Amino acid sequence: MSSAFQMDSVETxxxxxxxxxxxxxxxxxxxxxxxxxxxxxxxxxxxxSKNNFDxxxxxxxxxxxxxxxxxxxxxxxxxxxxxxxxxxxxxxQRKAIHxxxxxxxxxxxxxxxxxxxxxxxxxxxxxxxxxxxLPWTQFAESAEHGPTxxxxxxxxxxxxxxxxxxxxxxxxxxxxxxxNAAVVISHTGKVIGKSRKNHIPxxxxxxxxxxxxxxxxxxxxxxxxxxxxxxxxxxxRHHPQNWMMYALNGAEIIFNPCAEVVENESEPxxxxxxxxxxxxxxCFTVPINRVGRESFPNEFTSGDARPAHKEIGMFYGSxxxxxxxxxxxxxxxxxxxxxLIAEIDLNLCxxxxxxxxxxxxxxxxxYAKSFTAAADPNYKPDIHREK
Amino acid sequence: MSSAFQMDSVETxxxxxxxxxxxxxxxxxxxxxxxxxxxxxxxxxxxxSKNNFDxxxxxxxxxxxxxxxxxxxxxxxxxxxxxxxxxxxxxxQRKAIHxxxxxxxxxxxxxxxxxxxxxxxxxxxxxxxxxxxLPWTQFAESAEHGPTxxxxxxxxxxxxxxxxxxxxxxxxxxxxxxxNAAVVISHTGKVIGKSRKNHIPxxxxxxxxxxxxxxxxxxxxxxxxxxxxxxxxxxxRHHPQNWMMYALNGAEIIFNPCAEVVENESEPxxxxxxxxxxxxxxCFTVPINRVGRESFPNEFTSGDARPAHKEIGMFYGSxxxxxxxxxxxxxxxxxxxxxLIAEIDLNLCxxxxxxxxxxxxxxxxxYAKSFTAAADPNYKPDIHREK
Numbered sequence: 001m002s003s004a005f006q007m008d009s010v011e012t013x014x015x016x017x018x019x020x021x022x023x024x025x026x027x028x029x030x031x032x033x034x035x036x037x038x039x040x041x042x043x044x045x046x047x048x049s050k051n052n053f054d055x056x057x058x059x060x061x062x063x064x065x066x067x068x069x070x071x072x073x074x075x076x077x078x079x080x081x082x083x084x085x086x087x088x089x090x091x092x093q094r095k096a097i098h099x100x101x102x103x104x105x106x107x108x109x110x111x112x113x114x115x116x117x118x119x120x121x122x123x124x125x126x127x128x129x130x131x132x133x134l135p136w137t138q139f140a141e142s143a144e145h146g147p148t149x150x151x152x153x154x155x156x157x158x159x160x161x162x163x164x165x166x167x168x169x170x171x172x173x174x175x176x177x178x179x180n181a182a183v184v185i186s187h188t189g190k191v192i193g194k195s196r197k198n199h200i201p202x203x204x205x206x207x208x209x210x211x212x213x214x215x216x217x218x219x220x221x222x223x224x225x226x227x228x229x230x231x232x233x234x235x236x237r238h239h240p241q242n243w244m245m246y247a248l249n250g251a252e253i254i255f256n257p258c259a260e261v262v263e264n265e266s267e268p269x270x271x272x273x274x275x276x277x278x279x280x281x282x283c284f285t286v287p288i289n290r291v292g293r294e295s296f297p298n299e300f301t302s303g304d305a306r307p308a309h310k311e312i313g314m315f316y317g318s319x320x321x322x323x324x325x326x327x328x329x330x331x332x333x334x335x336x337x338x339x340l341i342a343e344i345d346l347n348l349c350x351x352x353x354x355x356x357x358x359x360x361x362x363x364x365x366x367y368a369k370s371f372t373a374a375a376d377p378n379y380k381p382d383i384h385r386e387k
Numbered sequence: 388m389s390s391a392f393q394m395d396s397v398e399t400x401x402x403x404x405x406x407x408x409x410x411x412x413x414x415x416x417x418x419x420x421x422x423x424x425x426x427x428x429x430x431x432x433x434x435x436s437k438n439n440f441d442x443x444x445x446x447x448x449x450x451x452x453x454x455x456x457x458x459x460x461x462x463x464x465x466x467x468x469x470x471x472x473x474x475x476x477x478x479x480q481r482k483a484i485h486x487x488x489x490x491x492x493x494x495x496x497x498x499x500x501x502x503x504x505x506x507x508x509x510x511x512x513x514x515x516x517x518x519x520x521l522p523w524t525q526f527a528e529s530a531e532h533g534p535t536x537x538x539x540x541x542x543x544x545x546x547x548x549x550x551x552x553x554x555x556x557x558x559x560x561x562x563x564x565x566x567n568a569a570v571v572i573s574h575t576g577k578v579i580g581k582s583r584k585n586h587i588p589x590x591x592x593x594x595x596x597x598x599x600x601x602x603x604x605x606x607x608x609x610x611x612x613x614x615x616x617x618x619x620x621x622x623x624r625h626h627p628q629n630w631m632m633y634a635l636n637g638a639e640i641i642f643n644p645c646a647e648v649v650e651n652e653s654e655p656x657x658x659x660x661x662x663x664x665x666x667x668x669x670c671f672t673v674p675i676n677r678v679g680r681e682s683f684p685n686e687f688t689s690g691d692a693r694p695a696h697k698e699i700g701m702f703y704g705s706x707x708x709x710x711x712x713x714x715x716x717x718x719x720x721x722x723x724x725x726x727l728i729a730e731i732d733l734n735l736c737x738x739x740x741x742x743x744x745x746x747x748x749x750x751x752x753x754y755a756k757s758f759t760a761a762a763d764p765n766y767k768p769d770i771h772r773e774k
Contacts, residue, residue: 007412014413017404025394026401030417032655186773193771199748214750219757223772238745240627240667241754248761249768268419269666269713272659279656280627326656358625361586363601364762367628370606371755374635381636384580385610386573 009318010271011330032327035060038343044110051103053080053337057111058329060284060321062345071346073226075253075284076113077319078104080337081292086125090138094123098151100337108339109159114187114226117164119290119319120234120257121180123148124168126290129205129312130300137211140170143183143194157189162224164231166257168211169194178212182231182257184222192222197233198242204264205302205312206235219245227252227346234258237273237287240280247281248364252346254278256287261313263302270318271331278322282353284344291317291337324352396705397658398717419714422447425730431497438490440467440724444498445716447671447708449732458733460613462640462671463500464706465491467724468679473512477525481510485538487724495726496546501574501613504551506677506706507621507644508567510535511555513677516592516699517687524598527557530570530581544576549611551618553644555599556581565599569618569644571609579609584620585629591651592689592699593622606632614639614733621645624660624674627667628758634668635751639733641665643674648700650689657705658718665709669740671731678704678722711739 007013011031018026027034038057048055062070083096101118108116120126124139141148152163162185169181180197196215200208219242221230230251236242237256246254256274260266274287292315299308320331321342332338353359373379394400398418405413414421425444435442449457470483488505495503507513511526528535539550549572556568567584583602587595606629608617617638623629624643633641643661647653661674679702686695707718708729719725740746760766 007409010413010416013405013409014401017409018400019404022394022400022404026397029397029654029658032652184771188773190773192773198753199750202744202748203742218769221768221770223770228770235748238667238743239749240631240663241749241758244627245754245757245761248757250770265419265713267416269663271416273663273666276627276656276660276663279660280625326652355590356625357589361589361622362626362628363586364758366585367632368755368758368762370632370635371628371751371758374632375751375755381608382605383608383610383615383637384571386575386577386579 008333008335009331031330032325035327035329038341040111044107047103047107047110048339053104053339054333055107055111055339056330056332057341057343060323060327060329060342060344060348062348062351065347068347071227072343073346074112074114074341074343075286075321076108076116077286077288077321077332077340078108078116078118079288079291079317079319079332080104081290081315082125082294086127086294087297090135093125094139094147097123098148102155104337104339105155108341109161111339111341112343113161113341115162115164115224115229117255117257117286117288118166119288120166120259121168122166122290125294125296126259126312127296128208128211129302130296130298131207131210132298137178140168140178142172143167143169143181144173144191149183149185149191152185153189153191156185156187160187162187162226164229164255166231166233179215180208180212180233182233184224184229187225192224193220195220195231197236199236199239201235204304205261206264219249221246221249221251229253229255232256240277243277243281243285247283251283252349253284253286256285258287258289259315260289262316263313267316270316275322275328278324279326279356280358282324282349282356282359284324284349285322286319288319289317290315291333291335324349395720395722396718418717419712422714422716425728427498431494434490434494434497435726440491440726441720442494442498442726443717443719444728444730447710447714447716447729447731447735449735449738452734455734458614459730460733461499461501461728461730462673462708463495463503464673464675464708464719464727465495465503465505466675466678466704466706466719467491468677468702469512469681473514473681474684477522480512481526481534484510485535489542491724491726492542495728496548498726498728499730500548500728502549502551502611502616504642504644504673504675505553506675507553507646508555509553509677512681512683513646513699514683515595515598516689517683517685518594518597519685524565527555527565529559530554530556530568531560531578536570536572536578539572540576540578543572543574547574549574549613551616551642553618553620566602567595567599567620569620571611571616574612579611580607582607582618584623586623586626588622591691592648593651606636608633608636608638616640616642619643627664630664630668630672634670638670639736640671640673643672645674645676646702647676649703650700654703657703662709662715665711666713666743667745669711669736669743669746671711671736672709673706675706676704677702678720678724711736
């Protein structure tokens with residue numbers, strides 16, 4: 001497995017090894033039509049170089065239409081590692097991450113970003129593997145008026161950008177319980193609303209189900225100045241019906257903030273689950289994963305027969321943007337902090353809808369009935385045997 | 388696009404170009420854990436060489452369990468091109484295809500196959516691009532007692548294998564209308580039952596919706612001597628809820644007989660739609676596409692501004708087997724006839740179910756309600772705006 005921790009990305013490996021028409025064909029079959037790189041302003045590139053993160057930008061074009069102007073939006077997927085050791089005071093850890101994020105936002109904005117999303121629970125280490133309550137639950141904060149939302153609101157208003165922020169939420173105004181929430185902050189700095197994680201893992205180091213429950217907020221979509229967005233948090237990526245409900249509520253872009261490690265064997269699924277969802281639902285999807293390794297003060301076990309240890313594994317980054325026509329951008333690095341900009345034309349959603357027609361042919365009424373029947377504990381599967 | 392018609396497969400291109408640990412890593416990330424090649428008996432290989440088709444075999448292992456013996460089944464995905472020109476008499480065309488298929492079945496059986504499935508509508512050219520009725524509708528036949536079912540029943544009984552056969556069905560016993568059906572023939576040669584295509588394309592050269600309607604048979608699963616199987620025909624691949632209902636009815640293997648061409652731009656989606664479904668539903672999926680070019684006597688248009696022409700394009704083959712743990716076998720060639728054998732252990736379905744837990748966390752009751760609401764013409768999408 002040692003090599004798993006070195007390769008920058010499949011895309012760079014292919015580019016290095018394959019040449020000419022073979023490269024073109026492999027690239028076409030694996031990634032769909034090509035998206036050109038956008039030029040990045042020197043000031044943005046300088047911030048990236050100075051702060052040791054990658055900055056990549058691509059253009060995802062739609063066809064020209066007569067009755068609609070292009071609806072071009074620059075979205076930024078931002079992935080990074082935590083900054084301080086997990087033994088540092090909670091407030092210091094959070095502030096150091098805020099500080100790192102703010103430089104990455106600066107670069108993204110200089111590169112024209114209108115809308116930004118980070119990986120899952122970006123303000124904290126992914127400490128659920130420990131199953132310990134303190135100090136980790138102190139990273140929780142109010143979605144509406146916590147320190148992270150305040151911090152981002154100022155930035156959003158200053159730059160006129162929309163920010164999607166996945167945080168560990170403390171519902172201070174209600175039950176005081178924890179949630180895995182995503183806050184949507186408008187270009188004026190106001191909180192438009194929040195979404196919560198619909199599907200919670202119960203496996204290995206992802207002991208999240210002992211910290212928070214499944215969302216009761218359904219599948220909200222947020223109409224921003226730059227398009228209608230929704231957030232499918234992490235493990236919801238594996239549930240096609242979750243993506244579908246966000247799309248049925250009108251989402252044009254579904255962000256998918258994640259925390260996934262090489263060790264949980266999800267990496268071979270990473271490149272295509274969100275992409276399948278973009279196709280099936282005629283929308284853009286943006287999976288974003290954290291990077292780096294995180295080590296915790298006390299040892300824990302992972303439910304996989306290994307001896308107790310202190311490290312959760314290697315978060316493999318690899319953020320990308322999937323388009324509704326089956327194409328996708330290259331991914332960010334598996335190992336480095338990075339900002340991925342994609343200038344997408346939202347007109348592509350309706351164009352895909354009109355040509356692939358999956359919304360038209362999805363037979364939602366049939367599945368409403370079938371799912372209702374199948375959800376009944378007395379449901380008898382429709383199995384046929386030789387007579 | 389010319390190079391699109393030459394490359395054998397992405398897998399062979401990667402194997403030729405990448406070396407050492409880079410190859411291992413790219414292969415792991417793109418295809419999941421490696422499945423070893425199985426040895427193929429010389430007699431089987433001889434039939435393949437003599438008849439100019441590829442024969443590949445892989446072993447998809449599960450973990451050993453204490454309470455269950457392994458449930459190993461050898462499935463065969465068979466892909467090929469039509470034999471005679473489409474101008475030949477219908478009966479001659481069908482007989483020539485039967486003859487080709489029978490040699491491929493012979494090789495598959497010598498290689499140990501227990502269960503065989505061909506691509507979509509394997510007994511005929513994919514003539515729906517023409518929108519002509521005659522002579523093409525003469526390829527239709529009864530699912531229960533048509534010439535193809537009779538032909539396959541004899542083979543199934545002789546070899547003790549299960550055969551899944553996708554045909555253009557004439558419902559002779561009822562309305563005499565056409566359907567896109569898949570017949571399941573048991574190892575004793577009896578018809579266990581039939582399934583019909585649930586989602587019908589309405590785009591470009593795939594004018595199928597003018598020939599037959601969506602299935603009214605729901606999502607039947609067939610319990611065979613070698614496991615519980617279902618058939619998701621072609622365009623149903625794009626509909627995640629279709630896969631899900633087959634799985635909810637107990638399918639362990641979902642075959643996906645297809646007819647897809649390079650020109651309809653589905654090739655970049657081919658590698659991951661069925662694979663996402665295998666993961667999301669803890670089952671095996673087997674997409675199988677025909678190969679070769681098909682030319683028709685009269686010119687037709689494709690709804691894409693090109694001048695009228697007589698050829699539908701290049702069917703790109705590439706059959707593969709996707710496992711519930713996110714891994715997949717290499718694919719067959721994009722251009723050549725082929726038999727892909729996979730020895731799969733059906734115990735892997737429950738093992739994936741217990742470790743990934745998507746069936747447990749899928750919240751079917753929530754989606755039954757949400758889909759019911761969303762299917763109502765008066766449904767108001769849940770959209771939130773800045774106040």
